[in-house]
Amino acid sequence: MIPLSYFLVFAAALFCIGLYGVLARKNAIAILMGIELMLNAVVINLVAFWRFRSPESITGQAFGVIVFAVAAAEVAVGLALFISIFRRRNSIAADEIDLLKW
């Protein structure tokens, strides 16, 4: 059986890739995808810990499902926002959305 640390390393790598995507990409949709990656890394962690630490309860799986649901809702809201921004400014480059600066 694959030891727990593999899963954790994998999840950490995935999280870092997602984080990099969030911080470094210009395209807002890519940022959203990065966020999805990070969430998936979290879900992997959750499921891995559930499988290795307390397989008898269903809590881990339930949390995983809830995180998916939240991620899906979040993507829906995020995409709607981006469409709205695109309609107004004809661009969804993240560094151009800087109305809140001083």
Added chain:
Amino acid sequence: MEPSILVWLLPVPPILAFFLIIFLTNRSKSLSHILAITATFLSFIGSMVIVTLAIRSGHLGEEPFTSVLNWFPTGDTWFQIGVWVDPLTVATLFFVAITILVIIFYSVGYQNYGQPKGDHDQPGLPPHGATVEDEQGHKHRVPSIEPMYSRFFAFLSLFAFGMYVLVISNNLLTLFVGWEIMGLCSYLLIGFWYAKPSARAAAIKAFLTTRVGDVVMLLGLAYLYSLAGSLSYDVIFSEETLAMLTSTSAPIFGVSAAVLIGLFLFFGTVGKSAQFPLHVWLPDAMEGPTPVSAMIHAATMVSAGVYLVVRVFPIISAGMHHGEPTLTMNVMAFIGAFTGLFAATIAVAQNDIKRVLAFSTISQLGYMIAAIGIGAYVAAAFHLFTHAFFKALLFLGSGSVIHGVEHGVLHTGEEIDPQDMFNMGGLRKKMPFTFWTFLIGGLALSGFPFLSAGFWSKDEILADAFAHANWPVLIVLAFAALLTAFYTMRQITLTFLGQARTESAGHAVESKWTMVLPLVVLAVFAVVAGWPGIPEDFPVIGGFIPNFVHEFVGETLAELPETIAFHWVPLVISLVVSLGGLALGWWVYRGLPVGAQDPLEKLLGPVYKLLQNKYYFDELYDYIFVRPAYWLASTFTYLWMDRTIIDGFLHFVARIIFSLGGILRNYIDKPVINGFGDFVGESVKRIGRSGRFIQTGRVQQYMVMALVIAFGTLFYYLFFLSQP
């Protein structure tokens, strides 16, 4: 109707008239004088009804018409006020009602009702005359109506109210109220022509001088009230109270309370009735219109002073043993007799027709005071009674004379004083009614035998002085009577007899009927007012008319004063002084040529000057009282106390507080409080300015920052806080 209810109503019409005139009818001159005359007429009718009822009642002395009301609570009891009609009240009411009515009626003519408005007249100055044009186009100067006509009648009404209140009071407090109302009215009326500086000064002088007496009188009232617990006549004149007052010794002077109270009350009279040494106000009071002089100097105010001492005679005479006069009475006899002579000598050298009368009033009031001083209070009341009539007559007559001469002055345009007797002469033919009535008044004043009222009352006083063997008083009063007759005849001779000494006097005309009628009425009283007092045992004419005054007025006190037996000595004295004085006056002044100086001036020399200047009492008082008072006010109080000490202290305090404020402002407020406030604001601004560069508006940068901080925090926890 109960007589006492009617008595309550006596003062009501004049006060109503006063308020109606002041508030409503002020603009209508005719309505105003109608109101005033109607009001005084109603009071007159009421008074006459009271007098009739009182005389019919028989024994008014023991059972006066009286009724009381509770006025204000004093502890467990009430202070009561009420009315009181005893024989003295009746006698006073009689002459007061008549004289007030005729004086108010006379004022209609005197203040030129019905004349045109003056060309340059203004309120506060006597009318200067108006120019009218007749059919032929000739211009005439005629007298003009008084600008403040309504106001004059309002004041006279208030004056009448004061006198009625005083006369009908049953206690000394409401008497004092009436007394003070008259004091106020005399001030207002003497200063009626307030734009004249002399009238203003005279008003203030009269008010302040009488105030001196009033304060002392009030002290007397307070002392009496503290001892007797009441000021009602029936209480304070009761035997027990008088005995208590006599046996109590006063805290000062080592005299009995009765003497001290008597002296205090008498001092009120000294002020009001212008006795020495407070006589100075009365001659100056001639600045007012002549009806005012008649009102003040004959009918009401000065009479009120004598009325008071006659009223409180039981207190004044309390402790009298076997006809031995009390200290109060001795003081009164001295001051009265002295004033009588003193004022008579001054009157001899006065040239102003009204001033002569003013000094004769002082002199006659001195007579009455002296009469009370020797215990002859009935004679005093009798003389008060007759004097009111003939002195009112003389004043109104002099007003008529002045009016006539003023008419001449307006006609000729001469620049002379219409009141100076040396500018008159020969008015006998020009003003016959005024002459004959003035003559009757003058003869009454000088005590012309048998025919005049003054003879009987003056004779009564002299007879009393003789009967009490009070020689100094008798001699002084007899000499005063001689002088009185002399200056009266001097006045009549200078004014009416001989030839006109100025053109104005030659053009004088008789006054209107509104002025002449009161003169005639008063002239009748000046003759008949003496008849009720003719002694029963007087030779030949005594006994035809019962000696009503003695029995009726004498009834005021419980015991009837003993009748003084007739004696020929006072009668002869009376006859000699009055006839001698009259003859002398006529002889000296008959046929005085135009521009001649007073024959007395040559005869008396410097003494004449002394008399003409009234013994320099005005100047003396000016030095002793007026100037120190002015100095006290302007230099001491204003300059030293007020400007230097009080203002100085205030300025000092203000300067200290000002500099304290400066210190606080410069060293506390500005640096500390303001500094702190500015520091906070500036700091916040500076921090914000330096921190704002991190706000780029880019979400990703914020995220990086958040990540850095999150990692920083994490490391901090892991490496510092988790160390064991």
